[in-house]
Amino acid sequence: MKLPFAVTLGPGSSLADHTGAWRTERAVYVERTAPCGNACPAGEDVRSWLYDAESGGAGYETAWRRIMETNPFPAVCGRVCYHPCETACNRGHLDEAVGINSVERFLGDEALAHGWTIDSAAVPTGRRVLVVGSGPAGLSAAYHLARRGHAVTVRESAPVVGGMMRYGIPRYRLPREVLDAEIKRVLDLGVTVEVDTPVTDLDAVMADEGWDAAFLAVGAQLGHRTYLPAASAARVLDAVSLLHGLEDGERPLLGRRVAVYGGGNTAIDAARTARRLGASDAVVVYRRTRERMPAHADEVADAEEEGVVFHWLSTIERVEHDGLVIEQMELDEDGFPQPTGRTERLSADSVVLALGQDTDLSFLGKASALQVHGGSIDTDPAFATTRPGVFAGGDVVAGERSVTIAIGHGRRAAESIDDWLSGRHPAPAPAVDLAPYEALNTWYFEDADRTHRARLELARRSSTFDEIVHGLDGDTALYEARRCLSCGSCFSCDNCYAMCPDDAVIKLGPPGEYVIDLDYCKGCGLCVQECPAGAITMVPEET
Amino acid sequence: MLRQVEGSRAVAETVARCRPHVVAAYPISPQTHIVEALSELVGSGDLTACEYLTVESEFGALSACIGASAAGARAYTATASQGILFMAEALPNASGLGLPMVMTVANRALGAPINIWNDHSDALSQRDAGWLMLFASSNQEAVDLHVQAFALAERLSLPVMVCMDGFVLTHAVEEIDVPGQDEVDAFLPPFRARQWLDPDEPVTIGAMVGPEAFTEVKYLMAHRQLRALDDVSQVARDFAAAFGRDSGGLLRPYRTADADVVVVALGSVLGSLADVVDELRDEGLAVGALGVTCYRPWPLDEVRRALREVPRVVVLNRAFAVGSGSILGQDVRLSVPAATKVHDVVLGLGGRPLTHDVLRRLVLDVVAGQVGSDTLTFYDLDHQRVATELARELADVPSAGGAS
Numbered sequence: 001m002k003l004p005f006a007v008t009l010g011p012g013s014s015l016a017d018h019t020g021a022w023r024t025e026r027a028v029y030v031e032r033t034a035p036c037g038n039a040c041p042a043g044e045d046v047r048s049w050l051y052d053a054e055s056g057g058a059g060y061e062t063a064w065r066r067i068m069e070t071n072p073f074p075a076v077c078g079r080v081c082y083h084p085c086e087t088a089c090n091r092g093h094l095d096e097a098v099g100i101n102s103v104e105r106f107l108g109d110e111a112l113a114h115g116w117t118i119d120s121a122a123v124p125t126g127r128r129v130l131v132v133g134s135g136p137a138g139l140s141a142a143y144h145l146a147r148r149g150h151a152v153t154v155r156e157s158a159p160v161v162g163g164m165m166r167y168g169i170p171r172y173r174l175p176r177e178v179l180d181a182e183i184k185r186v187l188d189l190g191v192t193v194e195v196d197t198p199v200t201d202l203d204a205v206m207a208d209e210g211w212d213a214a215f216l217a218v219g220a221q222l223g224h225r226t227y228l229p230a231a232s233a234a235r236v237l238d239a240v241s242l243l244h245g246l247e248d249g250e251r252p253l254l255g256r257r258v259a260v261y262g263g264g265n266t267a268i269d270a271a272r273t274a275r276r277l278g279a280s281d282a283v284v285v286y287r288r289t290r291e292r293m294p295a296h297a298d299e300v301a302d303a304e305e306e307g308v309v310f311h312w313l314s315t316i317e318r319v320e321h322d323g324l325v326i327e328q329m330e331l332d333e334d335g336f337p338q339p340t341g342r343t344e345r346l347s348a349d350s351v352v353l354a355l356g357q358d359t360d361l362s363f364l365g366k367a368s369a370l371q372v373h374g375g376s377i378d379t380d381p382a383f384a385t386t387r388p389g390v391f392a393g394g395d396v397v398a399g400e401r402s403v404t405i406a407i408g409h410g411r412r413a414a415e416s417i418d419d420w421l422s423g424r425h426p427a428p429a430p431a432v433d434l435a436p437y438e439a440l441n442t443w444y445f446e447d448a449d450r451t452h453r454a455r456l457e458l459a460r461r462s463s464t465f466d467e468i469v470h471g472l473d474g475d476t477a478l479y480e481a482r483r484c485l486s487c488g489s490c491f492s493c494d495n496c497y498a499m500c501p502d503d504a505v506i507k508l509g510p511p512g513e514y515v516i517d518l519d520y521c522k523g524c525g526l527c528v529q530e531c532p533a534g535a536i537t538m539v540p541e542e543t
Numbered sequence: 544m545l546r547q548v549e550g551s552r553a554v555a556e557t558v559a560r561c562r563p564h565v566v567a568a569y570p571i572s573p574q575t576h577i578v579e580a581l582s583e584l585v586g587s588g589d590l591t592a593c594e595y596l597t598v599e600s601e602f603g604a605l606s607a608c609i610g611a612s613a614a615g616a617r618a619y620t621a622t623a624s625q626g627i628l629f630m631a632e633a634l635p636n637a638s639g640l641g642l643p644m645v646m647t648v649a650n651r652a653l654g655a656p657i658n659i660w661n662d663h664s665d666a667l668s669q670r671d672a673g674w675l676m677l678f679a680s681s682n683q684e685a686v687d688l689h690v691q692a693f694a695l696a697e698r699l700s701l702p703v704m705v706c707m708d709g710f711v712l713t714h715a716v717e718e719i720d721v722p723g724q725d726e727v728d729a730f731l732p733p734f735r736a737r738q739w740l741d742p743d744e745p746v747t748i749g750a751m752v753g754p755e756a757f758t759e760v761k762y763l764m765a766h767r768q769l770r771a772l773d774d775v776s777q778v779a780r781d782f783a784a785a786f787g788r789d790s791g792g793l794l795r796p797y798r799t800a801d802a803d804v805v806v807v808a809l810g811s812v813l814g815s816l817a818d819v820v821d822e823l824r825d826e827g828l829a830v831g832a833l834g835v836t837c838y839r840p841w842p843l844d845e846v847r848r849a850l851r852e853v854p855r856v857v858v859l860n861r862a863f864a865v866g867s868g869s870i871l872g873q874d875v876r877l878s879v880p881a882a883t884k885v886h887d888v889v890l891g892l893g894g895r896p897l898t899h900d901v902l903r904r905l906v907l908d909v910v911a912g913q914v915g916s917d918t919l920t921f922y923d924l925d926h927q928r929v930a931t932e933l934a935r936e937l938a939d940v941p942s943a944g945g946a947s
Contacts (some may be wrong), residue, residue, distance in 0.1 A: 003746065004641045004700075005763055006756045008738050011745035 023523035032435035032488025039088035041405040042071040053481040072143040078105020096450040106477035122149030135163020137217035137394025140410025146189040157198035171465040201365035220357040220395035230319035239270040239354035255349020257281040262354030263293040383413035435488025439534025496527035550682035551576030560727040564616035567596035567607035571626040573709035574649035601629040612642035615739030624651035638673030643696035651709040652893040660894020661709040664862035675703040676839040680813040687790030700737040708811040793842040795834030802831035808859040846878040884916040
């Protein structure tokens with residue numbers, strides 16, 4: 001080549017010019033907290049198991065095992081969880097939240113279909129822990145304690161384990177074969193179960209049987225009663241008993257017209273159950289408005305689809321032998337219902353009260369040293385009661401109540417019990433550095449509308465307790481998992497590597513491992529801007 | 544073979560026959576038809592072995608051509624008006640690095656005010672960018688200049704701009720002889736780059752040059768530009784021999800012998816000008832015209848020779864240097880004896896028609912002594928409108944004391 005003077009030279013290098021010296025800020029790879037996992041009451045690392053599931057195939061089992069690290073009931077939660085993860089999901093700002101709950105159910109069902117099991121590799125500790133109550137909190141605690149090598153006995157007053165998962169949630173939301181299979185997997189870890197064995201005096205049990213620790217998870221099994229003037233012939237029952245009796249094989253006589261009093265999820269369950277038991281009219285009477293109803297909107301919509309009727313702003317004044325007298329309410333300035341004095345009649349053959357649930361603390365015995373407050377057992381943040389070695393969680397402690405919350409209590413209490421038994425100080429709670437939607441660069445993600453699970457046809461819902469919501473298949477589950485934006489966590493897309501104008505991002509061997517060559521990184525921040533997941537941040541250079 | 548065809552289409556087909564490896568362009572009126580036609584030719588498979596890059600801007604277009612040329616590819620782009628200004632950063636890079644390529648400029652006014660019509664302010668604003676600048680006086684010449692431009696660019700290793708009047712030429716359908724593929728292949732050898740980027744034989748193109756050598760690099764570049772005058776003439780002679788018609792070259796004189804008045808101009812106005820010259824010659828006036836085909840490098844000696852004996856020279860400026868004077872006129876003034884009267888005239892801006900009548904009146908006014916030779920004359924100006932507006936502007940100026 002006849003090279004032009006000066007402007008064209010032989011090969012050279014500008015590597016001697018360490019442009020990193022210009023930098024005032026440097027890019028740092030970070031792992032932020034994803035909103036989904038942060039919102040999960042069971043403490044699942046949702047983002048990570050979605051990432052596992054995104055590879056499909058063997059990835060499904062990896063994903064399932066990661067769920068099982070925190071929650072032994074993915075198939076149950078994939079059906080009954082109210083998925084606060086999806087409410088928190090950043091993708092909701094973009095189009096619709098990732099269908100985390102449906103993917104979890106798919107993984108849970110895959111595990112059942114393939115018979116995946118969990119082994120406890122822990123060395124037996126020789127410590128014995130009593131769990132009182134076999135609901136989600138108790139079984140979750142039993143699972144995590146057993147996996148830590150403790151000998152666990154679950155004592156249950158009912159003839160079958162499962163607690164409110166069995167006696168509170170109707171089968172059309174949670175088929176019993178799914179529940180039984182997930183419970184069996186927990187018990188197969190070597191957990192001893194004693195059913196039909198109510199604890200009546202905790203102090204005595206602790207004193208006589210030599211337990212090293214106990215976890216109290218008896219739930220809130222009593223339907224809340226309210227005083228209603230009622231004619232002697234009136235059929236008034238409570239929702240908890242109705243649902244419980246049904247599970248025991250009873251077929252309660254509700255009549256053709258059923259009124260349900262209350263506005264929570266249990267009221268909806270009772271009304272929908274009544275429809276399935278043959279009621280032509282199932283009417284929910286609630287004192288406030290739809291917007292202020294504590295029941296989940298999805299459940300209300302399902303109930304309406306199935307023909308359940310709602311009487312908003314109504315209270316039951318009295319029950320007569322063939323119906324109710326209802327008083328109309330109106331909301332005051334503060335949004336509280338106030339009586340108006342206007343009444344109307346509602347024909348009803350029976351009234352089901354669904355006004356909340358109370359705990360039954362009689363098992364504590366008279367001389368218990370445990371501090372209780374307003375019907376709940378007092379606990380500290382580690383779920384320890386005022387009596388050393390005794391912990392409590394689930395519905396029996398104060399706070400919000402749900403299956404998933406109870407599962408989370410069980411796990412965290414098991415960790416506390418394990419710490420206590422080992423004489424360890426509890427590990428500090430991990431710092432939360434939430435990945436905000438604004439940190440993402442969503443341009444890089446493909447448009448992908450959410451998949452919705454198919455549902456049982458309406459005609460079959462009025463007469464059977466068949467499961468309503470169907471699962472995803474392999475394709476749709478994979479698609480849904482791949483909608484995850486991986487908020488705050490590198491997923492090895494190579495954007496930083498490809499975009500760096502200084503070639504200062506060095507890719508190490510394994511996928512997703514990058515380092516920044518600080519000799520040449522000028523701190524331009526392009527990688528931060530172009531990271532789809534918000535997993536890189538700029539920090540001021542130390543001077 | 545002569546056929547009725549739009550100027551843009553004819554240029555596009557000609558460019559295609561020059562077998563560019565890369566076409567990168569961003570559409571802008573009145574250049575659009577050219578690049579649309581080229582994209583069609585690539586899309587239809589008529590132009591093979593060519594990468595058509597749809598870029599995001601003119602800056603991207605020229606930058607892509609620079610990269611392509613540095614990699615040893617024959618590159619082509621086209622633009623107009625503000626489009627060439629958007630290329631301005633990259634224009635001296637192409638020339639400074641000695642990267643051959645061809646660019647059509649479909650001449651259009653510069654805004655603001657926005658105006659899509661023809662004048663020469665776009666190309667002339669970039670007259671110092673180091674590119675060769677050829678102006679076509681007709682669509683036939685526009686076609687022929689493109690073939691010559693590739694030959695020149697690659698012979699000199701310099702970029703070449705071919706300017707053709709927007710709409711007047713680009714959108715005119717007329718009889719044009721578009722050179723056949725065989726003819727072009729015979730005339731234009733395959734591109735062999737002077738320098739190219741090759742991973743097997745690496746070089747550094749565009750290294751930083753400091754004060755110790757910068758002046759020398761610039762001098763060599765300017766020297767190469769001036770030397771190019773010989774090549775422009777030679778390529779035009781070769782073209783005439785191969786294709787049997789005169790196109791290109793440095794200047795296009797028309798009946799300048801013994802002329803008392805010669806009108807100097809760039810571009811397509813030369814056609815009408817020739818008609819006016821014929822008419823006035825018939826009426827006994829010794830008038831001629833001088834078309835400047837090669838504007839950069841400026842053929843100083845040739846212009847001097849052509850105008851040496853001419854007492855009055857009229858320069859048609861279709862662009863001017865605001866706050867200074869004319870552009871073409873300044874080049875002409877430097878090329879004529881001091882005694883020559885140079886009537887520097889601005890007209891035909893932003894598409895204002897340069898008709899036969901306007902040109903005839905201009906020459907007659909010059910002959911009648913009604914057009915000055917000391918200052919720039921805006922010949923087709925609406926003086927009344929300007930006077931009104933100036934008066935209005937002056938009325939708006941507050942008096943020194945602040946009171947009115």
